[in-house]
Amino acid sequence: MAELIIPNRIYQPEFECMDRAERRALQLKRLKESIERASVLDFYKKKFKELGITADKINSLDDLRRLPITTKQDLRDYYPFGFFAVDRSKLVRIHASSGTTGKPTFVGYTKNDLDLWSTCCARFLVAGGLTPDQVTQIAFGYGLFTGGFGLHYGIEKVGAAIIPASSGNTQRQIMLLKDAKVDTVICTPSYALNIAEVIKAQGLKKGDLAWKFAHFGGEQWTEEMRLKIEDALGIYAFNNYGLSEIIGPGVSGECAARTGMHIQEDHFLVECLNPETLEPVAEGEEGELVITALSKEACPIIRYRTRDLSKLFWSEPCPCGRTTMRMSRVKGRTDDMMIIRGVNVFPSQVEEALMKVGGIAPHYLIELYRPGNLDQAVVKIEMLPETFSDKMDELQKLKNSIDREISAITGIHFDIQLVAPNSLERTGGKAKHVADYRGLKID
Amino acid sequence: MLIKQLSLFVENKPGSLYPICKVLKDNNISIRTLSLADTEQFGILRLLVKEWEKARDVLSEAGFIVKVTDVIALPVADRPGGLAELLEVVDKHNISVEYMYAFTFGHNQTAVMVFRFENPEETLKYFHAENIDAIEAFDLFK
Ligand SMILES: [Zn+2]
Numbered sequence: 001m002a003e004l005i006i007p008n009r010i011y012q013p014e015f016e017c018m019d020r021a022e023r024r025a026l027q028l029k030r031l032k033e034s035i036e037r038a039s040v041l042d043f044y045k046k047k048f049k050e051l052g053i054t055a056d057k058i059n060s061l062d063d064l065r066r067l068p069i070t071t072k073q074d075l076r077d078y079y080p081f082g083f084f085a086v087d088r089s090k091l092v093r094i095h096a097s098s099g100t101t102g103k104p105t106f107v108g109y110t111k112n113d114l115d116l117w118s119t120c121c122a123r124f125l126v127a128g129g130l131t132p133d134q135v136t137q138i139a140f141g142y143g144l145f146t147g148g149f150g151l152h153y154g155i156e157k158v159g160a161a162i163i164p165a166s167s168g169n170t171q172r173q174i175m176l177l178k179d180a181k182v183d184t185v186i187c188t189p190s191y192a193l194n195i196a197e198v199i200k201a202q203g204l205k206k207g208d209l210a211w212k213f214a215h216f217g218g219e220q221w222t223e224e225m226r227l228k229i230e231d232a233l234g235i236y237a238f239n240n241y242g243l244s245e246i247i248g249p250g251v252s253g254e255c256a257a258r259t260g261m262h263i264q265e266d267h268f269l270v271e272c273l274n275p276e277t278l279e280p281v282a283e284g285e286e287g288e289l290v291i292t293a294l295s296k297e298a299c300p301i302i303r304y305r306t307r308d309l310s311k312l313f314w315s316e317p318c319p320c321g322r323t324t325m326r327m328s329r330v331k332g333r334t335d336d337m338m339i340i341r342g343v344n345v346f347p348s349q350v351e352e353a354l355m356k357v358g359g360i361a362p363h364y365l366i367e368l369y370r371p372g373n374l375d376q377a378v379v380k381i382e383m384l385p386e387t388f389s390d391k392m393d394e395l396q397k398l399k400n401s402i403d404r405e406i407s408a409i410t411g412i413h414f415d416i417q418l419v420a421p422n423s424l425e426r427t428g429g430k431a432k433h434v435a436d437y438r439g440l441k442i443d
Numbered sequence: 444m445l446i447k448q449l450s451l452f453v454e455n456k457p458g459s460l461y462p463i464c465k466v467l468k469d470n471n472i473s474i475r476t477l478s479l480a481d482t483e484q485f486g487i488l489r490l491l492v493k494e495w496e497k498a499r500d501v502l503s504e505a506g507f508i509v510k511v512t513d514v515i516a517l518p519v520a521d522r523p524g525g526l527a528e529l530l531e532v533v534d535k536h537n538i539s540v541e542y543m544y545a546f547t548f549g550h551n552q553t554a555v556m557v558f559r560f561e562n563p564e565e566t567l568k569y570f571h572a573e574n575i576d577a578i579e580a581f582d583l584f585k
Contacts (some may be wrong), residue, residue, distance in 0.1 A: 383452050385483075388508045390450030390487055390559070406483050407576050418485050420454055423507055 044309020097244035124253020128238030132159035146248025193373035260326030
C-alpha cells in the first residue's frame with residue numbers, strides 16, 4: 001500500500017469518505033435533478049424526447065448509459081448561451097474555454113455553482129497539504145481561463161492567504177516567493193521547472209525559500225517531471241484535473257498517497273469509455289473520460305466527451321481513507337488539441353487564422369519544442385507564388401499579419417516560418433499538422 | 444530599357460541554393476549575376492539571366508517560386524561621385540529605392556548598379572532626361 005508523504009487531511013470527510021452505497025444513492029438522486037434541470041435546454045429536450053428519457057425513468061446509475069452524449073461541437077452549435085439553463089439574473093460568473101475554431105465556448109456559474117467549484121478545489125488543495133496558516137501564490141493567468149479564479153476561490157475556502165501574482169514575470173514571481181515566504185504555489189508544471197532554473201541561476205538554495213507544496217494543472221505532465229521538480233525545489237507536487245466545460249479545476253486531485261486523483265464523485269459522474277465504441281472499458285484500462293455534472297445549476301452538462309485519455313481505479317482502497325474512485329494522470333487526447341504554455345490550442349484555429357490572412361498555402365506544420373522549460377511553438381507555412389514578393393519588407397509584413405491573426409485566435413505567439421512549396425511532408429495524401437518534440441509521452 | 448530580373452523564394456538553410464543552380468546548369472542557362480537578401484529563416488534570391496523566360500519556366504517546373512520583376516541597370520562611372528550622380532536623380536524626384544545591388548561585367552569590367560523602383564518606367568525617363576542611359580539587355584548579356 002502506498003505511504004502517505006504528508007499528514008493526511010480531509011476537507012469534507014462526510015462526502016469524500018462516504019459509504020459507497022450511500023454515495024451511489026446520492027448520485028442517483030442528483031442525476032435525476034440534473035436531468036430535470038437539463039430538460040429546459042433545447043439540445044437536451046430534443047435528445048431526451050428522441051430517447052424517451054425523463055427523470056423519473058432513471059432508476060439506477062446504470063441508466064446513465066441511456067443518456068445522450070454531449071460533445072464540444074454541440075456546445076459550439078448552441079453558442080453563445082444555448083447550454084445555460086438559468087435566467088440571466090441567476091448568473092454570477094461566465095468563463096470561456098477555447099474552441100476548435102475562433103469562437104470559444106461559454107460556461108456559466110450561479111452563486112451555488114461558484115460555491116460548489118471552490119469546495120471541489122478546496123478538497124484537493126487540503127489533500128495536497130494546504131492549511132489556513134499558509135501563504136499561497138497563484139501564477140496562473142486570471143481571466144477567461146478557469147484556472148486562476150478556480151484555485152483562488154478554493155484557497156479562500158480553505159482560509160489561506162493568496163498572492164494573486166498571475167502568470168509571467170519569473171523574476172518577480174521569485175521575489176514574491178522569497179520575500180513573502182510562500183508555502184504553496186499554483187502554476188503549470190512546466191512553469192515550475194522554469195522557476196527552478198531561474199532560482200538556480202540566481203544562486204538561491206532550496207533552504208532560502210519556505211516553499212513546500214505545488215498544485216499543478218492545466219497541462220499534461222509526466223512522473224519524470226514530478227521527480228525533477230521535487231528534487232530541484234525540495235517541494236511536494238500534486239496533480240489535479242478539471243476542464244472548463246465541466247466546471248474548471250476541481251473534478252479530481254491527488255491525496256497524500258499520490259496513487260491517482262480522487263474524483264469528487266458526489267458532484268461528478270465519470271465514465272471511462274472506449275473512444276471508438278463508447279462502451280465502458282474495464283477498471284485500469286485506458287479510455288476516454290466522459291463526465292456528467294451532478295450538482296451544477298447554470299450549465300447542467302450530461303455525459304460530456306472530454307477527449308482526455310485516462311484510466312479509472314476503484315477496487316483498491318486508498319490509504320488516505322477516501323472512498324472515491326481515482327483516475328490516472330491524463331495521458332493524451334483523442335482529438336488533436338494541443339496544450340501550449342497551459343493554453344488549449346487546436347490546429348484548426350491556426351488553419352482558420354491562415355485562411356484569414358489569405359494568399360498562403362493551406363499546408364502548414366506546427367512544431368512544439370521545450371528548450372529550457374517553456375513551450376516554444378513554431379508554425380511552418382508553405383509559400384505560394386501569389387503572395388511571394390521580391391521585396392523583403394513585403395514578406396516581413398506577411399509574416400507579421402500571420403502572427404497577428406494566429407495570436408488573435410489562439411492567444412499564443414508562434415514563431416512564424418515561411419518555407420518552400422511542397423517542402424512539408426504529406427503522408428498518404430493527408431498532411432500532418434502537428435509534430436510534438438516536448439517529450440510528454442507517457443506509457 | 445528595363446531588365447527582367449527573376450526573384451526566387453529560398454529557405455535560409457544549408458544546400459538551398461544548389462538545386463536552383465543545378466536546374467539552370469542542366470538547362471544550359473548561365474547566370475550574369477545574383478544577389479541574395481536574407482533573414483534568419485528565409486531569403487530572396489535575385490537573378491539576372493539572359494534567357495529569363497526559359498529560366499522562369501524551368502525553375503517553376505522544378506517547383507520553385509519565381510517572380511519576374513522589372514529592374515533598371517545603370518552604368519556607374521569609374522570616378523569619385525559615380526554612384527552619387529545616380530542617386531542625385533533619385534533624390535531629386537523623391538523616389539525610394541526598394542533595393543539595389545552592384546556587379547561588373549564585360550572586358551572593361553564596367554560597373555553596374557541594379558535598381559528596383561516602384562515605378563521603373565517613369566524613373567527610367569528621369570534618368571534619360573539627365574542623359575543617363577540604362578544598359579540594354581542586349582549589351583548586358585552579350
Ligand atoms: Zn487517497
